[in-house]
Amino acid sequence: MTSRATASTDGVVASGTQAVIRAVGLTKVYGRVRAVDGVSFEIAHGESFGLLGPNGAGKSTTMRIIGGTLQRTGGVMTVAGLDPAESGPEVRAHLGVVPQEDNLDEELSVRDNLIMYGRYFGLPYAYLRPKADELLEFAQLAEWAKAKVGDLSGGMKRRLTIARSLVNEPQVLLLDEPTTGLDPQARHVLWDRLFRLKEAGVTLVVTTHFMDEAEQLCDRLVVMDHGRIMAEGTPRELIRGYSTREVLEVRFGAEHNAVAAERLADVGSRLEVLPDRLLIYADDGDAALRQVAARGLSPITSLVRRSSLEDVFLRLTGRSLID
Amino acid sequence: MADQDLSHAGASGPPGYAVADLTRLAASGGVPDAAVLARRARRWGWWYYIEYWLVNAKAWAVSIGLYMVVMPLVYLIALGLGLGLLVDRGVGTVGGSGGSGGVPYLTFVGPALLVATVVMSVGGELTYPVMAGFKWRRLYWAPRATPVSPQQIAVGHLGGVLIRFVLQSTVFWVMLLLFHAAPSGWSWLTVPVGVLTAAAFGAPLQAYAAHLTDEGYQFAFVQRFVIMPMFLFAGTFFPLSVMPVYLQWIGWISPVWHGTQLARQAAYGAVEPLWLTLVHLAVLLLFTSVGVALARRTYARRLGR
């Protein structure tokens, strides 16, 4: 075991490395809404940590509490040993933030957006000018340096926001739904680059409601719903713990699904009835499909696939992640 | 494909895309400790926002510059020369007590117009743009995620706007000189007076704008029922004392009147008791400091929940 075991009060995560972010019993209440309701987690240095959950789960609220830009109602929050509510500037100095909604200045040029944002960190122009060019390269926006941000496409703006978050060489990067609005190719490029940033020692905190993103990007994640953590683990642990190895998806047509479900209740280890299809959880999907056929049922379509985090979420909440 | 660049072997992106050196990008060693950056931001955060505001203003520099030159010309020609000719023919001079010590109408109205036009411009700078910062364009949320504090954003925005008014007041003062409408050697003091009046009206207006969470329909109301009455009834075009007493309070409570009276003293040595001069200054400073305090508080509240 190579990781440092520390006896620091900052908290120790499972792997034995020191937690760079630690939340205990975090709460945020808006009037009657408990947006975040007693959430606890620890994120190790250099880890890639995910918050997965549907709309309104409390992901963005949690992210803003980590950055200290939102006053929490209760609980303990530390980033690198500091409370962001008390030492906001110290915490944010080495934090990179990609907000859910872009807040670029559309009247300013692409390059000036990077440079002026860097100024807020007290970084000198001599550092910022070459840095801006490197970041434009990173975001594949070098030819657009002088263009006004208003002239960029949505995906290009998103890439610029992500590049901007790196201007202060953050040790922790908070990414709130980073790939919203990116095309599939740009998403893959971004995942690849985030992975390299992580290899370079940057701690990543990512929110998403895309399970493929969570699976690709996160070493460990929590599944959130209604402000609470439903489960925690690596993507593989979660899938193993809350689902079977494979899933058989069968469709009988909207009217017949319910009837078929009754006759298939004992096939596989679990059955989910969705409006448009049935999900049969079984370690051997093909065997389950043969059992379906043996009962004299012939689905319109059938598909055997590996379990995903979507299935974990369905199991935990009884709802789909994305409707 | 034996000679394929192996360093890209694991990349899932398209082949051949330029990859910046990510290790350098993540940690070039050029960024100081968090404590150092935080200390800089605590001291200079407001100024960083002003820098941003100024870079932004570059885009409007030509149109604002043109406005700053043309507007005093229009006012001075129309009111000073046009209306002034009429006034001077009718009553001789204005502003004197008992017929003596008066000055030509152009001299009387010139410094007042400097103050009044600056205050009118404040109405454009610290209303809709504030709303854009919080809501429409979310511009304040960018610095919010950095070591700069909401209070510093509030002060920085006001500061940037006041820099504009240093320029605008200076241009207006130069125009006064060109029109021979500022005979006193102290007339340059109209510039700081113009800026102080802008702050005295601007800071509370900024706080009010920051406190609105809807679409800013109220600004039309402010324009019609606050700014226009100040323009017309706060001693710009005629001394406050010629108005019926029951209307004079409009002047007393408006920064425009206090600023105007100070500007007149600076521009042509209008005579007022010392205590009144001190009251003018005190009122302007009070409006400014209360406004700034309220704006800082409101920004912190709105950017913190």
Ligand SMILES: Nc1ncnc2c1ncn2[C@@H]1O[C@H](COP(=O)(O)OP(=O)(O)OP(=O)(O)O)[C@@H](O)[C@H]1O
């Ligand atoms: N400023 C606010 N005032 C009142 N309620 C709020 C406020 N911000 C968030 N909420 C509520 O808190 C809950 C959590 O919101 P949050 O934005 O954290 O969700 P999320 O997981 O990020 O969702 P999404 O995937 O849609 O971004 C929601 O019920 C939301 O309505």
Ligand SMILES: [Mg+2]
């Ligand atoms: Mg969100």
